[in-house]
Amino acid sequence: CKAKGTKIAVLLGATGEKEAKAAFPDADIKSYKGGGPLLLDAVNNGQADCGVNDVSAVKGQSTAYPAGTFTIMPDLLSKEPLAFATRYDEPDLLIWMNLFLNQVTIDGRLQKNLDYCLNSEDWKKDH
Known part of the structure; x- marks a missing residue:
C-alpha cells in the first residue's frame, strides 16, 4: 500500500x-x-x-469471501479503545456500564472475550 x-x-x-x-x-x-x-x-x-x-x-x-481472497496485514495503523454509547439522560446506565467494564477488565473476562471474538477465529466453530 x-x-x-x-x-x-x-x-x-x-x-x-x-x-x-x-x-x-x-x-x-x-x-x-x-x-x-x-x-x-x-x-x-x-x-x-x-x-x-x-x-x-x-x-x-x-469471512463472506472465499479463503485467501484478502491478506490482512498484521500491523495496526492505530489502536483505539472499545466503547459503548448510552443516552445522555441515562446516567445510572452509564455508571453501571463503567462498573461492569471495570469488573470484566479486572477479572480477565474482557481479554478472554476479545481473544475469542476478535483476536482469533475460534468463535467460528461455535456458530
Whole structure:
C-alpha cells in the first residue's frame, strides 16, 4: 500500500481515513460513504488496491469471501479503545456500564472475550 499512486479504500469520516492519509501520503485515498463490506468489495472488484478499516470489521466481513481472497496485514495503523454509547439522560446506565467494564477488565473476562471474538477465529466453530 506504500507505493505512489496505490488506490486505498477507506470509509468516509472514519479513523481509517485519517490514518491512511498519514501513513500513506503518496497513495490515492478513495473515501467511500457507507459501511459493511463496501471496502472489501472495492478491493475485490479492482476499484482499490487495498483498504484501511477496523480490524474486527475486516476479519468478520472477510469471512463472506472465499479463503485467501484478502491478506490482512498484521500491523495496526492505530489502536483505539472499545466503547459503548448510552443516552445522555441515562446516567445510572452509564455508571453501571463503567462498573461492569471495570469488573470484566479486572477479572480477565474482557481479554478472554476479545481473544475469542476478535483476536482469533475460534468463535467460528461455535456458530
